[in-house]
Amino acid sequence: MTADGERMVFLDGSRLIIEAMARAGVGAYIGYPITPVNWLFAGAKQRIPIALEAPDEITALQWSAGFSSSGVFPVTASAFPGFALMIESINMSFMMELPMVIILAQRLGPSTGSATTGGQGDLLLLRGCISGGYSIPVFCPSNLNDCWDMAAASVHTSVNLRTPVVLLTSKEMVMTNQNMNISSLREVQRAERHVFEGNGEYKTYGVNGNLAPPFLPLGNDLHQVRLNSSTHDMEGITQKNSPEALGNTERLKNKIEQRIDDYTFYDHDRAEDADTVILTYGISAEAAREAVGSLRSGGDSVSLLVMKTLLPVPPRIYELLDAYEHIVVVEENISGLLRELLFGNRQDGRVFGVNKIGNMITPQEIAEGVRQCRKPS
Amino acid sequence: MQETILNDLKMPYCPGCGHTVANKSMSKAIADMDVDPLDVIVVSDIGCTGLVDPLLTCHTIHGLHGRAVALAMGIRMGLEHPEKKIIALQGDGGATIGLQHLLEAARHNLDLTLVVQNNMVYGMTGGQTSGLSSTEFKEPERPESAVPGYDICALAHNAGAAYTARTFIGKDTSELWKEALSTSGFSLIEIVEMCPAYGLRKVQELHDTADYESVVTRNSRAVGMPHRATGRSLLDGLKPIERTCDAPLDGRLEIIVAGSAGEAIQSAGDLLSTAGITAGLSATKKGDYPITIGTGFSVAEVILSRDPIHYTGIDCPDIMIVISQDGLDKVQSRIGGHTLVIADEKLGTELGGSPGPLDPPDQSGPSNVVTGDFRKTGGPKGAALAAIAHWLQDNGFLPIEALIEAASRHKHGDKMKVIIDKAVAA
Numbered sequence: 001m002t003a004d005g006e007r008m009v010f011l012d013g014s015r016l017i018i019e020a021m022a023r024a025g026v027g028a029y030i031g032y033p034i035t036p037v038n039w040l041f042a043g044a045k046q047r048i049p050i051a052l053e054a055p056d057e058i059t060a061l062q063w064s065a066g067f068s069s070s071g072v073f074p075v076t077a078s079a080f081p082g083f084a085l086m087i088e089s090i091n092m093s094f095m096m097e098l099p100m101v102i103i104l105a106q107r108l109g110p111s112t113g114s115a116t117t118g119g120q121g122d123l124l125l126l127r128g129c130i131s132g133g134y135s136i137p138v139f140c141p142s143n144l145n146d147c148w149d150m151a152a153a154s155v156h157t158s159v160n161l162r163t164p165v166v167l168l169t170s171k172e173m174v175m176t177n178q179n180m181n182i183s184s185l186r187e188v189q190r191a192e193r194h195v196f197e198g199n200g201e202y203k204t205y206g207v208n209g210n211l212a213p214p215f216l217p218l219g220n221d222l223h224q225v226r227l228n229s230s231t232h233d234m235e236g237i238t239q240k241n242s243p244e245a246l247g248n249t250e251r252l253k254n255k256i257e258q259r260i261d262d263y264t265f266y267d268h269d270r271a272e273d274a275d276t277v278i279l280t281y282g283i284s285a286e287a288a289r290e291a292v293g294s295l296r297s298g299g300d301s302v303s304l305l306v307m308k309t310l311l312p313v314p315p316r317i318y319e320l321l322d323a324y325e326h327i328v329v330v331e332e333n334i335s336g337l338l339r340e341l342l343f344g345n346r347q348d349g350r351v352f353g354v355n356k357i358g359n360m361i362t363p364q365e366i367a368e369g370v371r372q373c374r375k376p377s
Numbered sequence: 378m379q380e381t382i383l384n385d386l387k388m389p390y391c392p393g394c395g396h397t398v399a400n401k402s403m404s405k406a407i408a409d410m411d412v413d414p415l416d417v418i419v420v421s422d423i424g425c426t427g428l429v430d431p432l433l434t435c436h437t438i439h440g441l442h443g444r445a446v447a448l449a450m451g452i453r454m455g456l457e458h459p460e461k462k463i464i465a466l467q468g469d470g471g472a473t474i475g476l477q478h479l480l481e482a483a484r485h486n487l488d489l490t491l492v493v494q495n496n497m498v499y500g501m502t503g504g505q506t507s508g509l510s511s512t513e514f515k516e517p518e519r520p521e522s523a524v525p526g527y528d529i530c531a532l533a534h535n536a537g538a539a540y541t542a543r544t545f546i547g548k549d550t551s552e553l554w555k556e557a558l559s560t561s562g563f564s565l566i567e568i569v570e571m572c573p574a575y576g577l578r579k580v581q582e583l584h585d586t587a588d589y590e591s592v593v594t595r596n597s598r599a600v601g602m603p604h605r606a607t608g609r610s611l612l613d614g615l616k617p618i619e620r621t622c623d624a625p626l627d628g629r630l631e632i633i634v635a636g637s638a639g640e641a642i643q644s645a646g647d648l649l650s651t652a653g654i655t656a657g658l659s660a661t662k663k664g665d666y667p668i669t670i671g672t673g674f675s676v677a678e679v680i681l682s683r684d685p686i687h688y689t690g691i692d693c694p695d696i697m698i699v700i701s702q703d704g705l706d707k708v709q710s711r712i713g714g715h716t717l718v719i720a721d722e723k724l725g726t727e728l729g730g731s732p733g734p735l736d737p738p739d740q741s742g743p744s745n746v747v748t749g750d751f752r753k754t755g756g757p758k759g760a761a762l763a764a765i766a767h768w769l770q771d772n773g774f775l776p777i778e779a780l781i782e783a784a785s786r787h788k789h790g791d792k793m794k795v796i797i798d799k800a801v802a803a
């Protein structure tokens with residue numbers, strides 16, 4: 001009775017994320033235990049060639065940077081408390097231009113909050129985590145298929161741009177089992193680093209057209225490699241604020257932003273004549289899909305825009321939103337982080353928030369938000 | 378002439394600074410050992426020690442304050458070339474902030490060398506004392522700064538370092554560097570030296586005020602290196618769930634199974650989900666239990682649906698299966714007017730009477746309560762399964778064959794099937 005070629009299994013997002021990353025070429029997983037990344041860690045121990053337990057999250061990131069600089073692609077995972085400890089080292093890796101993925105599984109905060117309750121409270125932390133306001137790419141899966149696709153995209157983007165990348169998810173995505181036909185999963189290509197070739201002069205941060213410099217591992221026999229976390233010139237030598245060094249720092253911003261179209265991912269489910277769009281990401285997207293279904297079957301034409309590339313904010317998102325009179329932003333926090341990211345602190349009547357903490361936002365609450373947003377205030 | 382790892386730039390240090398001497402010793406040791414500069418990776422820390430970075434002709438990586446050893450560990454574990462020498466350079470400030478990393482490197486006994494240039498002050502920021510400053514090296518107006526410093530050689534030795542040595546600057550220390558660099562495993566050299574800008578100026582004063590003695594210690598241990606596995610696909614091992622029957626269910630059914638830790642509640646939830654998929658439905662399941670998973674409640678939330686399931690939350694379930702007081706305490710507030718409760722007999726004894734365990738808070742009462750002696754049928758680990766089987770037999774949302782089929786996939790499938798049979802017969 002099963003359709004041809006179908007492989008229906010019952011599995012969780014953690015397993016898909018780790019498997020996709022392994023296929024994309026992840027060579028090391030460095031973890032420090034924290035709920036809700038338990039299943040990611042467990043999967044990595046079975047799947048990733050090197051899986052290590054670090055004694056703390058600062059070490060986890062430093063080891064990751066060490067692996068990355070010697071040519072092995074590393075992944076680590078944590079929740080806010082551990083991620084907070086990693087931030088200085090993520091800045092270091094950003095500055096050194098070391099590819100790696102940090103999986104951030106959100107849970108209810110502030111602080112240690114509630115380890116086994118989901119949440120969507122870390123978006124603006126990611127927006128500001130690099131000193132100077134530079135963006136690191138942040139991807140966010142909205143369902144099991146995305147766990148696969150966005151995990152692979154994280155690794156590829158990280159390698160292509162030579163930058164740390166965050167895969168932002170939440171407890172409900174990585175610790176819920178669901179049925180899935182895994183034969184529908186896309187093939188994942190291995191991400192290959194753009195390696196410096198030839199015997200000419202090599203400058204660690206020398207770029208040639210492409211804004212991400214070609215890579216050579218520490219310890220290679222051909223050229224001296226100088227990785228540096230401090231402001232540095234193209235050779236990797238510390239400089240206070242020489243034009244070359246400041247130009248290099250500016251390049252770090254440009255290389256991420258200029259290629260945003262290469263890694264802009266979203267689902268836009270547009271209804272004809274819709275004046276309202278539900279805008280959301282991550283775990284709230286699934287409730288929104290259900291809400292859209294029930295609203296439409298009740299005759300209410302409403303669109304849905306699910307962001308999967310959250311940072312830097314893709315310009316395409318604004319273009320899509322321009323078509324709507326009402327934007328209902330759904331996220332599991334009470335501060336409206338995505339709303340603030342996109343529309344600032346002074347939002348006009350076009351923007352309406354559906355927010356809560358402690359439990360997932362329900363389809364009914366989203367439908368109610370859609371009705372509310374159209375009422376004249 | 379042997380290659381040196383120092384270029385001809387002028388050392389950036391204050392006159393008389395110990396770092397100048399230490400770096401020359403490093404370079405001499407590398408040259409004497411005839412090691413190619415490209416076979417050396419120097420990991421430098423923040424602080425005056427790290428200022429040597431631009432002078433080096435080997436591979437360099439200049440990171441964060443205190444983290445050089447951790448970074449060096451990552452490089453060693455990532456590199457597949459054991460012949461490459463990895464040297465981490467830190468001051469006493471870096472060793473203080475990164476003490477954990479130092480102990481970790483010693484514990485793993487990874488093949489790398491850490492040199493701590495201990496001049497007992499933070500030179501770059503105004504001469505504050507560090508965790509490695511000697512008792513005599515206090516700030517006069519802050520007598521509390523005279524607590525004893527860490528003996529990092531003893532700490533590293535006790536943590537398992539292959540080689541540790543402490544020496545005083547003032548002479549060529551290249552012999553110690555050579556010893557450290559030719560040791561397999563983690564080696565640490567602490568060089569007690571001067572910061573003329575903020576500390577002591579004369580070598581003699583250094584000897585007089587430091588609490589330290591020259592030492593050399595060794596541990597004979599296996600050198601650490603992470604295991605590299607092939608890795609098994611996380612998907613290939615998953616046995617596809619064949620659809621073997623049809624469920625009459627039309628729409629969405631939300632089910633909560635609640636009991637205590639150790640009562641196989643999660644596997645009962647998995648089994649019910651698998652049964653649903655076997656009968657052509659979509660299924661989701663999530664678990665809820667205290668962080669101390671060996672005690673207290675265990676709750677499985679299962680959704681079965683004819684259509685794909687997006688939203689995986691349950692507020693008031695359609696069905697609630699409760700087999701212990703822990704479970705009931707956890708989920709009782711979620712019983713709604715439409716909820717069918719299937720409860721172990723012991724929880725149901727007070728049903729129908731004045732306030733008992735199954736009285737919902739809203740006093741409206743569950744629309745329907747069914748009880749059974751599921752513990753007797755299934756034993757403590759099979760009670761939830763017995764209750765599920767009993768319920769399915771009763772109302773037919775899923776054919777019982779689907780549950781039996783799901784059980785047959787399980788490693789304890791035979792036992793499960795016996796329980797299902799008993800529950801159906803009861």
Ligand code: SF4
Pocket residue numbers: 389390391393394395396425496500501571572573574575
């Ligand atoms: S401040 Fe002290 S440690 Fe730094 S260079 Fe000068 S003498 Fe050396």
